[in-house]
Amino acid sequence: MAVTEQEILAGLGKIVNEITGIPASEVTPEKSFVDDLDIDSLSMVEIAVAAQDEFGAEIPDDQLKHLKTVKDVVNFIQN
Amino acid sequence: MSTNRVRVVVTGLGMTTPLGGDVASSWSALLDGRSGIRTLTDEWVDTVPVKFAGLAAVDPGEVLPRPEARRLDRYEQFALIAARQAWQDAGAPEIEPTRLGVVVGSGIGGINTILNAYDTYRDKGWNRLSPYTVPMLMPNGAAGWISIDLGARAGTHATVSACATGAESIGYAIEMIRSGRADVVVAGGSEAAIHPLNIASFAAMRAMSTRNDEPHRASRPFDKGRDGFVLGEGAGIVVLESEEHAKARGAKIYAVAAGVGITSDGHHISAPEPTGIGGKTAMLTAVADAGLSAADIRHVNAHATSTPVGDEIEARAIREALPGAPLVTSTKSMTGHLLGGAGGIESIFTILALSERLVPATANLDDPADGLDVDLVVGEPRKLPDGQLAAINNSFGFGGHNVAVAFTSA
Numbered sequence: 001m002a003v004t005e006q007e008i009l010a011g012l013g014k015i016v017n018e019i020t021g022i023p024a025s026e027v028t029p030e031k032s033f034v035d036d037l038d039i040d041s042l043s044m045v046e047i048a049v050a051a052q053d054e055f056g057a058e059i060p061d062d063q064l065k066h067l068k069t070v071k072d073v074v075n076f077i078q079n
Numbered sequence: 080m081s082t083n084r085v086r087v088v089v090t091g092l093g094m095t096t097p098l099g100g101d102v103a104s105s106w107s108a109l110l111d112g113r114s115g116i117r118t119l120t121d122e123w124v125d126t127v128p129v130k131f132a133g134l135a136a137v138d139p140g141e142v143l144p145r146p147e148a149r150r151l152d153r154y155e156q157f158a159l160i161a162a163r164q165a166w167q168d169a170g171a172p173e174i175e176p177t178r179l180g181v182v183v184g185s186g187i188g189g190i191n192t193i194l195n196a197y198d199t200y201r202d203k204g205w206n207r208l209s210p211y212t213v214p215m216l217m218p219n220g221a222a223g224w225i226s227i228d229l230g231a232r233a234g235t236h237a238t239v240s241a242c243a244t245g246a247e248s249i250g251y252a253i254e255m256i257r258s259g260r261a262d263v264v265v266a267g268g269s270e271a272a273i274h275p276l277n278i279a280s281f282a283a284m285r286a287m288s289t290r291n292d293e294p295h296r297a298s299r300p301f302d303k304g305r306d307g308f309v310l311g312e313g314a315g316i317v318v319l320e321s322e323e324h325a326k327a328r329g330a331k332i333y334a335v336a337a338g339v340g341i342t343s344d345g346h347h348i349s350a351p352e353p354t355g356i357g358g359k360t361a362m363l364t365a366v367a368d369a370g371l372s373a374a375d376i377r378h379v380n381a382h383a384t385s386t387p388v389g390d391e392i393e394a395r396a397i398r399e400a401l402p403g404a405p406l407v408t409s410t411k412s413m414t415g416h417l418l419g420g421a422g423g424i425e426s427i428f429t430i431l432a433l434s435e436r437l438v439p440a441t442a443n444l445d446d447p448a449d450g451l452d453v454d455l456v457v458g459e460p461r462k463l464p465d466g467q468l469a470a471i472n473n474s475f476g477f478g479g480h481n482v483a484v485a486f487t488s489a
Protein backbone atom coordinates (compact mmCIF):
# COMPACT_ATOMS: atom_id res chain seq x y z
CA MET A 1 0.00 0.00 0.00
CA ALA A 2 1.02 3.55 -0.62
CA VAL A 3 0.23 4.77 2.88
CA THR A 4 3.40 5.42 4.84
CA GLU A 5 3.96 4.81 8.51
CA GLN A 6 4.10 8.57 9.03
CA GLU A 7 0.75 9.03 7.33
CA ILE A 8 -0.84 6.33 9.46
CA LEU A 9 0.63 7.86 12.59
CA ALA A 10 -0.68 11.29 11.66
CA GLY A 11 -4.13 9.90 10.83
CA LEU A 12 -4.22 7.95 14.08
CA GLY A 13 -3.21 11.06 16.01
CA LYS A 14 -6.10 12.93 14.47
CA ILE A 15 -8.56 10.14 15.34
CA VAL A 16 -7.33 9.91 18.94
CA ASN A 17 -7.61 13.67 19.29
CA GLU A 18 -11.13 13.70 17.89
CA ILE A 19 -12.30 10.94 20.22
CA THR A 20 -10.42 11.69 23.43
CA GLY A 21 -9.19 15.26 23.17
CA ILE A 22 -5.58 14.15 23.65
CA PRO A 23 -3.31 16.34 21.45
CA ALA A 24 -2.27 14.50 18.29
CA SER A 25 1.35 15.37 19.07
CA GLU A 26 1.22 13.08 22.10
CA VAL A 27 0.22 10.10 20.00
CA THR A 28 3.76 8.84 19.42
CA PRO A 29 4.77 5.25 18.53
CA GLU A 30 6.04 4.13 21.93
CA LYS A 31 2.96 5.26 23.88
CA SER A 32 0.64 2.70 25.43
CA PHE A 33 -3.03 3.53 24.91
CA VAL A 34 -4.02 2.44 28.41
CA ASP A 35 -0.96 3.22 30.53
CA ASP A 36 0.32 6.39 28.84
CA LEU A 37 -2.70 7.94 27.13
CA ASP A 38 -5.28 6.81 29.72
CA ILE A 39 -7.68 5.65 27.01
CA ASP A 40 -10.43 3.28 28.20
CA SER A 41 -11.72 0.18 26.45
CA LEU A 42 -14.82 1.92 25.06
CA SER A 43 -12.76 4.65 23.47
CA MET A 44 -10.40 2.01 22.05
CA VAL A 45 -13.37 0.49 20.22
CA GLU A 46 -14.24 3.90 18.81
CA ILE A 47 -10.65 4.45 17.73
CA ALA A 48 -10.48 1.05 16.06
CA VAL A 49 -13.70 1.65 14.12
CA ALA A 50 -12.56 5.11 13.05
CA ALA A 51 -9.19 3.70 11.98
CA GLN A 52 -10.95 1.07 9.89
CA ASP A 53 -12.89 3.82 8.12
CA GLU A 54 -9.78 5.91 7.59
CA PHE A 55 -7.38 3.22 6.43
CA GLY A 56 -9.67 0.44 5.26
CA ALA A 57 -7.95 -2.13 7.47
CA GLU A 58 -10.33 -4.10 9.65
CA ILE A 59 -9.13 -4.66 13.23
CA PRO A 60 -10.91 -7.73 14.64
CA ASP A 61 -11.82 -7.64 18.34
CA ASP A 62 -9.46 -10.52 19.17
CA GLN A 63 -6.62 -8.56 17.57
CA LEU A 64 -7.55 -5.24 19.14
CA LYS A 65 -6.80 -6.44 22.65
CA HIS A 66 -3.22 -7.27 21.61
CA LEU A 67 -2.57 -3.82 20.20
CA LYS A 68 -1.10 -2.12 23.26
CA THR A 69 0.90 0.73 21.82
CA VAL A 70 0.44 3.26 19.06
CA LYS A 71 3.20 1.48 17.14
CA ASP A 72 1.27 -1.82 17.40
CA VAL A 73 -1.73 -0.23 15.69
CA VAL A 74 0.37 1.49 13.05
CA ASN A 75 2.09 -1.81 12.24
CA PHE A 76 -1.19 -3.69 12.16
CA ILE A 77 -2.70 -1.21 9.71
CA GLN A 78 0.41 -1.18 7.55
CA ASN A 79 0.46 -4.96 7.26
CA MET B 80 -41.38 17.60 64.83
CA SER B 81 -38.01 16.38 65.90
CA THR B 82 -35.96 19.30 67.14
CA ASN B 83 -32.54 17.81 66.67
CA ARG B 84 -33.00 16.84 63.04
CA VAL B 85 -30.28 17.81 60.55
CA ARG B 86 -31.17 21.00 58.69
CA VAL B 87 -30.44 20.97 54.97
CA VAL B 88 -29.43 24.16 53.18
CA VAL B 89 -28.98 25.16 49.55
CA THR B 90 -25.44 26.36 48.80
CA GLY B 91 -25.12 26.13 45.02
CA LEU B 92 -27.34 26.65 41.97
CA GLY B 93 -26.82 25.67 38.34
CA MET B 94 -29.02 25.60 35.27
CA THR B 95 -29.21 25.74 31.53
CA THR B 96 -32.66 26.58 30.15
CA PRO B 97 -34.49 27.94 27.12
CA LEU B 98 -33.99 31.38 28.69
CA GLY B 99 -30.26 31.29 29.28
CA GLY B 100 -27.17 29.16 29.70
CA ASP B 101 -26.90 29.82 33.43
CA VAL B 102 -28.86 30.84 36.52
CA ALA B 103 -28.28 34.62 36.25
CA SER B 104 -29.38 34.92 32.61
CA SER B 105 -32.39 32.62 33.07
CA TRP B 106 -33.57 34.46 36.19
CA SER B 107 -33.14 37.88 34.63
CA ALA B 108 -35.10 36.78 31.53
CA LEU B 109 -37.88 35.52 33.81
CA LEU B 110 -38.11 38.84 35.60
CA ASP B 111 -38.24 40.62 32.23
CA GLY B 112 -41.08 38.34 31.15
CA ARG B 113 -39.18 37.04 28.12
CA SER B 114 -40.22 33.83 26.39
CA GLY B 115 -37.78 31.04 25.61
CA ILE B 116 -40.17 29.41 23.15
CA ARG B 117 -39.20 29.44 19.48
CA THR B 118 -40.44 28.12 16.14
CA LEU B 119 -38.54 24.97 15.21
CA THR B 120 -36.72 24.99 11.90
CA ASP B 121 -35.99 21.27 11.60
CA GLU B 122 -37.17 19.52 8.45
CA TRP B 123 -39.36 17.20 10.47
CA VAL B 124 -41.69 19.93 11.77
CA ASP B 125 -43.91 19.30 8.76
CA THR B 126 -44.62 15.82 10.11
CA VAL B 127 -45.90 16.87 13.54
CA PRO B 128 -48.78 19.11 14.61
CA VAL B 129 -46.63 21.16 17.02
CA LYS B 130 -43.94 23.29 15.38
CA PHE B 131 -42.31 25.08 18.32
CA ALA B 132 -40.51 24.34 21.58
CA GLY B 133 -38.22 25.79 24.22
CA LEU B 134 -34.82 24.93 22.81
CA ALA B 135 -31.93 25.50 25.19
CA ALA B 136 -30.69 29.07 24.79
CA VAL B 137 -27.07 27.89 24.77
CA ASP B 138 -26.26 24.71 22.89
CA PRO B 139 -24.39 22.32 25.21
CA GLY B 140 -21.97 21.52 22.39
CA GLU B 141 -20.68 25.09 22.71
CA VAL B 142 -19.96 24.60 26.40
CA LEU B 143 -18.44 21.13 26.66
CA PRO B 144 -15.20 20.04 24.99
CA ARG B 145 -16.01 17.95 21.93
CA PRO B 146 -14.47 14.66 23.14
CA GLU B 147 -16.66 14.90 26.24
CA ALA B 148 -19.81 16.00 24.44
CA ARG B 149 -19.67 13.15 21.92
CA ARG B 150 -19.96 10.47 24.60
CA LEU B 151 -22.89 12.13 26.39
CA ASP B 152 -26.54 12.21 25.43
CA ARG B 153 -27.89 15.75 25.23
CA TYR B 154 -29.75 15.30 28.55
CA GLU B 155 -26.45 14.23 30.15
CA GLN B 156 -24.72 17.25 28.64
CA PHE B 157 -27.28 19.60 30.19
CA ALA B 158 -27.00 17.83 33.54
CA LEU B 159 -23.21 17.93 33.64
CA ILE B 160 -23.16 21.62 32.70
CA ALA B 161 -25.72 22.52 35.39
CA ALA B 162 -23.99 20.34 38.00
CA ARG B 163 -20.61 21.97 37.34
CA GLN B 164 -22.16 25.43 37.63
CA ALA B 165 -23.84 24.50 40.91
CA TRP B 166 -20.63 22.99 42.25
CA GLN B 167 -18.61 26.09 41.39
CA ASP B 168 -21.34 28.32 42.79
CA ALA B 169 -21.12 26.38 46.06
CA GLY B 170 -17.40 27.13 46.15
CA ALA B 171 -16.35 23.60 45.07
CA PRO B 172 -16.40 22.37 48.67
CA GLU B 173 -13.61 20.19 49.97
CA ILE B 174 -15.34 16.99 50.96
CA GLU B 175 -14.53 13.40 51.76
CA PRO B 176 -15.80 11.46 48.70
CA THR B 177 -17.78 9.03 50.87
CA ARG B 178 -19.79 11.98 52.23
CA LEU B 179 -20.78 13.31 48.79
CA GLY B 180 -23.86 12.01 46.96
CA VAL B 181 -25.62 12.63 43.65
CA VAL B 182 -29.36 12.44 42.90
CA VAL B 183 -30.08 13.51 39.34
CA GLY B 184 -32.83 12.06 37.20
CA SER B 185 -34.56 12.50 33.90
CA GLY B 186 -38.15 11.88 32.91
CA ILE B 187 -37.29 10.06 29.70
CA GLY B 188 -33.52 9.56 29.60
CA GLY B 189 -31.34 9.43 26.50
CA ILE B 190 -34.10 9.14 23.97
CA ASN B 191 -32.25 10.96 21.20
CA THR B 192 -29.47 8.40 21.58
CA ILE B 193 -31.91 5.50 21.47
CA LEU B 194 -33.59 6.71 18.30
CA ASN B 195 -30.40 7.70 16.50
CA ALA B 196 -28.69 4.47 17.51
CA TYR B 197 -31.59 2.45 16.17
CA ASP B 198 -31.23 4.20 12.81
CA THR B 199 -27.52 3.42 12.80
CA TYR B 200 -28.13 -0.23 13.70
CA ARG B 201 -30.80 -0.66 11.04
CA ASP B 202 -28.97 1.19 8.26
CA LYS B 203 -25.32 0.36 8.94
CA GLY B 204 -25.22 -2.60 11.31
CA TRP B 205 -24.41 -3.29 14.92
CA ASN B 206 -20.70 -2.69 14.72
CA ARG B 207 -21.22 0.93 13.71
CA LEU B 208 -22.88 1.75 17.04
CA SER B 209 -20.93 3.93 19.42
CA PRO B 210 -19.61 1.90 22.36
CA TYR B 211 -21.08 4.69 24.46
CA THR B 212 -24.64 3.99 23.29
CA VAL B 213 -25.72 2.26 26.51
CA PRO B 214 -24.25 4.82 28.95
CA MET B 215 -25.78 7.56 26.77
CA LEU B 216 -29.29 6.16 26.77
CA MET B 217 -29.62 5.03 30.38
CA PRO B 218 -31.65 7.38 32.59
CA ASN B 219 -29.07 7.12 35.41
CA GLY B 220 -26.28 8.14 33.03
CA ALA B 221 -26.33 11.81 34.02
CA ALA B 222 -26.08 10.94 37.72
CA GLY B 223 -23.23 8.57 36.97
CA TRP B 224 -21.24 11.11 34.97
CA ILE B 225 -21.71 13.77 37.66
CA SER B 226 -20.52 11.34 40.33
CA ILE B 227 -17.39 10.66 38.27
CA ASP B 228 -16.82 14.37 37.67
CA LEU B 229 -17.06 15.20 41.38
CA GLY B 230 -15.72 11.92 42.78
CA ALA B 231 -18.93 11.25 44.73
CA ARG B 232 -19.01 7.94 46.59
CA ALA B 233 -21.85 8.26 49.10
CA GLY B 234 -24.35 6.90 46.59
CA THR B 235 -25.58 7.96 43.19
CA HIS B 236 -29.29 7.84 42.44
CA ALA B 237 -31.55 8.67 39.54
CA THR B 238 -35.18 9.21 40.37
CA VAL B 239 -37.59 8.71 37.49
CA SER B 240 -41.05 10.17 38.03
CA ALA B 241 -41.81 11.93 34.74
CA CYS B 242 -42.36 15.64 35.31
CA ALA B 243 -41.87 15.31 39.09
CA THR B 244 -38.35 13.92 38.64
CA GLY B 245 -36.32 17.05 39.46
CA ALA B 246 -38.29 17.80 42.61
CA GLU B 247 -38.27 14.19 43.73
CA SER B 248 -34.49 14.15 43.31
CA ILE B 249 -34.20 17.15 45.60
CA GLY B 250 -36.55 15.50 48.08
CA TYR B 251 -34.50 12.31 48.02
CA ALA B 252 -31.31 14.32 48.51
CA ILE B 253 -32.78 16.08 51.55
CA GLU B 254 -33.52 12.66 53.03
CA MET B 255 -30.00 11.42 52.26
CA ILE B 256 -28.51 14.27 54.27
CA ARG B 257 -31.03 14.00 57.09
CA SER B 258 -30.44 10.28 57.46
CA GLY B 259 -26.70 10.85 57.75
CA ARG B 260 -25.73 9.11 54.52
CA ALA B 261 -24.08 12.24 53.12
CA ASP B 262 -23.11 15.79 54.07
CA VAL B 263 -23.39 17.22 50.58
CA VAL B 264 -25.64 16.06 47.72
CA VAL B 265 -25.83 17.38 44.17
CA ALA B 266 -29.46 17.05 43.08
CA GLY B 267 -31.85 17.95 40.31
CA GLY B 268 -33.23 16.95 36.95
CA SER B 269 -32.49 17.16 33.27
CA GLU B 270 -34.30 16.59 30.00
CA ALA B 271 -33.56 16.71 26.28
CA ALA B 272 -36.64 15.43 24.54
CA ILE B 273 -37.23 17.79 21.64
CA HIS B 274 -37.53 15.07 19.02
CA PRO B 275 -40.36 14.49 16.55
CA LEU B 276 -41.27 11.15 18.16
CA ASN B 277 -41.76 12.77 21.57
CA ILE B 278 -43.72 15.65 20.13
CA ALA B 279 -45.86 13.25 18.10
CA SER B 280 -46.43 11.04 21.14
CA PHE B 281 -47.43 13.90 23.43
CA ALA B 282 -49.57 15.28 20.63
CA ALA B 283 -51.24 11.87 20.36
CA MET B 284 -52.34 12.41 23.97
CA ARG B 285 -53.67 15.84 22.91
CA ALA B 286 -51.48 17.25 25.69
CA MET B 287 -49.56 19.90 23.74
CA SER B 288 -50.40 23.41 22.68
CA THR B 289 -50.77 23.78 18.91
CA ARG B 290 -50.61 27.57 18.88
CA ASN B 291 -48.17 27.45 15.97
CA ASP B 292 -48.76 31.02 14.85
CA GLU B 293 -47.77 32.49 18.25
CA PRO B 294 -45.17 30.21 19.88
CA HIS B 295 -44.15 32.70 22.55
CA ARG B 296 -47.77 33.00 23.66
CA ALA B 297 -48.50 29.26 23.62
CA SER B 298 -47.51 28.47 27.21
CA ARG B 299 -50.21 30.28 29.19
CA PRO B 300 -50.79 28.57 32.53
CA PHE B 301 -54.05 29.47 34.27
CA ASP B 302 -55.27 31.45 31.23
CA LYS B 303 -58.66 30.76 29.70
CA GLY B 304 -57.06 30.36 26.28
CA ARG B 305 -54.54 27.67 27.30
CA ASP B 306 -54.54 24.63 25.07
CA GLY B 307 -51.72 22.39 26.30
CA PHE B 308 -48.12 22.39 27.44
CA VAL B 309 -45.06 23.54 25.51
CA LEU B 310 -42.03 21.28 25.47
CA GLY B 311 -38.75 22.72 26.79
CA GLU B 312 -35.31 21.30 27.46
CA GLY B 313 -32.45 21.85 29.90
CA ALA B 314 -31.44 21.09 33.46
CA GLY B 315 -31.58 22.55 36.95
CA ILE B 316 -29.30 21.25 39.67
CA VAL B 317 -28.63 22.38 43.24
CA VAL B 318 -26.01 21.65 45.86
CA LEU B 319 -27.64 20.66 49.13
CA GLU B 320 -25.66 20.48 52.30
CA SER B 321 -26.14 19.91 55.99
CA GLU B 322 -26.31 23.27 57.70
CA GLU B 323 -23.49 22.24 60.00
CA HIS B 324 -21.20 21.40 57.08
CA ALA B 325 -22.13 24.58 55.21
CA LYS B 326 -21.56 26.84 58.21
CA ALA B 327 -18.29 25.16 59.14
CA ARG B 328 -16.83 26.08 55.77
CA GLY B 329 -18.43 29.53 55.68
CA ALA B 330 -20.57 28.75 52.63
CA LYS B 331 -23.05 31.19 51.16
CA ILE B 332 -26.53 29.89 52.01
CA TYR B 333 -29.36 30.66 49.57
CA ALA B 334 -32.19 29.04 51.49
CA VAL B 335 -33.15 26.16 53.73
CA ALA B 336 -34.46 23.05 51.94
CA ALA B 337 -36.88 22.68 54.78
CA GLY B 338 -39.32 19.97 53.85
CA VAL B 339 -40.62 17.61 51.23
CA GLY B 340 -44.03 16.06 50.66
CA ILE B 341 -44.57 13.17 48.25
CA THR B 342 -47.88 11.52 47.44
CA SER B 343 -49.31 9.49 44.58
CA ASP B 344 -52.73 9.77 43.02
CA GLY B 345 -53.34 6.06 42.45
CA HIS B 346 -55.93 7.19 39.97
CA HIS B 347 -54.93 7.50 36.30
CA ILE B 348 -51.69 7.09 34.39
CA SER B 349 -51.72 10.63 32.99
CA ALA B 350 -54.83 12.56 34.07
CA PRO B 351 -54.70 14.34 37.43
CA GLU B 352 -57.07 13.12 40.10
CA PRO B 353 -59.97 15.61 39.84
CA THR B 354 -60.21 16.79 43.45
CA GLY B 355 -56.48 17.58 43.67
CA ILE B 356 -56.17 15.71 46.95
CA GLY B 357 -52.78 14.27 45.98
CA GLY B 358 -51.21 17.67 45.30
CA LYS B 359 -52.91 19.19 48.34
CA THR B 360 -51.62 16.45 50.63
CA ALA B 361 -48.11 16.74 49.16
CA MET B 362 -48.08 20.47 49.99
CA LEU B 363 -49.42 19.91 53.51
CA THR B 364 -46.89 17.13 54.10
CA ALA B 365 -44.06 19.38 52.95
CA VAL B 366 -45.30 22.12 55.29
CA ALA B 367 -45.42 19.74 58.25
CA ASP B 368 -42.07 18.20 57.34
CA ALA B 369 -40.59 21.71 57.39
CA GLY B 370 -42.07 22.39 60.83
CA LEU B 371 -44.20 25.20 59.39
CA SER B 372 -47.86 26.12 59.41
CA ALA B 373 -49.73 26.10 56.11
CA ALA B 374 -50.33 29.84 56.43
CA ASP B 375 -46.55 30.45 56.48
CA ILE B 376 -46.24 29.66 52.76
CA ARG B 377 -46.06 33.02 50.94
CA HIS B 378 -45.17 31.87 47.46
CA VAL B 379 -45.84 28.83 45.25
CA ASN B 380 -44.00 28.07 42.04
CA ALA B 381 -46.85 26.05 40.57
CA HIS B 382 -46.47 22.98 38.42
CA ALA B 383 -49.17 24.52 36.14
CA THR B 384 -48.20 23.34 32.66
CA SER B 385 -50.88 25.19 30.67
CA THR B 386 -53.07 22.14 30.16
CA PRO B 387 -56.82 22.73 30.40
CA VAL B 388 -57.41 20.26 33.25
CA GLY B 389 -54.28 20.32 35.40
CA ASP B 390 -53.93 24.04 36.14
CA GLU B 391 -57.38 24.42 37.67
CA ILE B 392 -57.03 21.33 39.84
CA GLU B 393 -53.70 22.62 41.14
CA ALA B 394 -55.13 26.08 41.86
CA ARG B 395 -57.85 24.43 43.89
CA ALA B 396 -55.30 22.33 45.78
CA ILE B 397 -53.23 25.42 46.58
CA ARG B 398 -56.30 27.34 47.70
CA GLU B 399 -57.42 24.52 49.96
CA ALA B 400 -53.99 23.70 51.37
CA LEU B 401 -52.41 27.11 51.90
CA PRO B 402 -54.49 29.79 53.63
CA GLY B 403 -51.72 32.42 53.73
CA ALA B 404 -52.60 33.88 50.29
CA PRO B 405 -49.30 32.84 48.68
CA LEU B 406 -48.19 34.58 45.49
CA VAL B 407 -48.63 31.94 42.78
CA THR B 408 -46.73 31.87 39.52
CA SER B 409 -45.92 29.42 36.75
CA THR B 410 -42.52 30.03 35.24
CA LYS B 411 -43.36 27.43 32.57
CA SER B 412 -45.10 30.32 30.82
CA MET B 413 -41.59 31.41 29.77
CA THR B 414 -39.39 28.29 29.93
CA GLY B 415 -41.91 25.78 28.61
CA HIS B 416 -42.15 22.43 30.32
CA LEU B 417 -38.78 20.76 30.92
CA LEU B 418 -40.41 17.48 32.03
CA GLY B 419 -37.79 15.82 34.27
CA GLY B 420 -35.84 19.09 34.38
CA ALA B 421 -38.83 21.15 35.53
CA GLY B 422 -38.58 20.40 39.24
CA GLY B 423 -34.89 21.30 39.18
CA ILE B 424 -35.18 24.69 37.54
CA GLU B 425 -38.41 25.57 39.31
CA SER B 426 -36.95 24.73 42.72
CA ILE B 427 -34.14 27.13 41.87
CA PHE B 428 -36.62 29.81 40.82
CA THR B 429 -38.44 29.28 44.14
CA ILE B 430 -35.16 29.63 46.05
CA LEU B 431 -34.29 32.81 44.13
CA ALA B 432 -37.74 34.26 44.77
CA LEU B 433 -37.02 33.84 48.49
CA SER B 434 -33.48 35.17 48.38
CA GLU B 435 -34.27 38.06 45.98
CA ARG B 436 -37.71 38.69 47.54
CA LEU B 437 -39.21 38.81 44.07
CA VAL B 438 -41.74 36.52 42.35
CA PRO B 439 -41.68 36.47 38.54
CA ALA B 440 -45.01 37.06 36.82
CA THR B 441 -46.78 34.35 34.83
CA ALA B 442 -46.52 35.39 31.19
CA ASN B 443 -49.49 35.25 28.81
CA LEU B 444 -51.98 35.25 31.65
CA ASP B 445 -54.30 37.69 29.88
CA ASP B 446 -57.60 36.27 31.03
CA PRO B 447 -57.44 34.03 34.09
CA ALA B 448 -59.73 31.01 34.15
CA ASP B 449 -62.85 31.47 36.23
CA GLY B 450 -62.90 30.54 39.89
CA LEU B 451 -59.16 29.99 40.42
CA ASP B 452 -59.23 32.18 43.51
CA VAL B 453 -55.47 32.22 44.10
CA ASP B 454 -53.23 35.30 44.06
CA LEU B 455 -51.64 34.96 40.61
CA VAL B 456 -48.67 37.17 39.79
CA VAL B 457 -49.49 38.87 36.50
CA GLY B 458 -47.82 41.61 34.49
CA GLU B 459 -44.86 42.60 36.66
CA PRO B 460 -42.86 40.63 39.25
CA ARG B 461 -44.18 41.12 42.78
CA LYS B 462 -42.15 41.76 45.89
CA LEU B 463 -42.15 39.41 48.85
CA PRO B 464 -42.05 40.97 52.33
CA ASP B 465 -38.94 41.12 54.52
CA GLY B 466 -38.41 38.69 57.37
CA GLN B 467 -38.63 34.90 57.51
CA LEU B 468 -40.38 33.53 54.45
CA ALA B 469 -41.44 30.13 53.20
CA ALA B 470 -42.29 28.95 49.69
CA ILE B 471 -43.19 25.75 47.88
CA ASN B 472 -42.28 24.32 44.52
CA ASN B 473 -44.87 21.90 43.15
CA SER B 474 -43.99 19.24 40.60
CA PHE B 475 -46.46 16.62 39.42
CA GLY B 476 -45.87 13.85 36.92
CA PHE B 477 -47.55 11.29 34.67
CA GLY B 478 -47.94 8.17 36.74
CA GLY B 479 -49.68 10.17 39.45
CA HIS B 480 -46.58 11.56 41.19
CA ASN B 481 -47.06 14.63 43.38
CA VAL B 482 -44.01 16.29 44.91
CA ALA B 483 -43.92 19.53 46.91
CA VAL B 484 -40.63 20.91 48.21
CA ALA B 485 -40.74 23.61 50.88
CA PHE B 486 -37.94 26.16 51.14
CA THR B 487 -37.47 28.84 53.77
CA SER B 488 -35.35 31.97 53.56
CA ALA B 489 -31.79 31.67 54.87
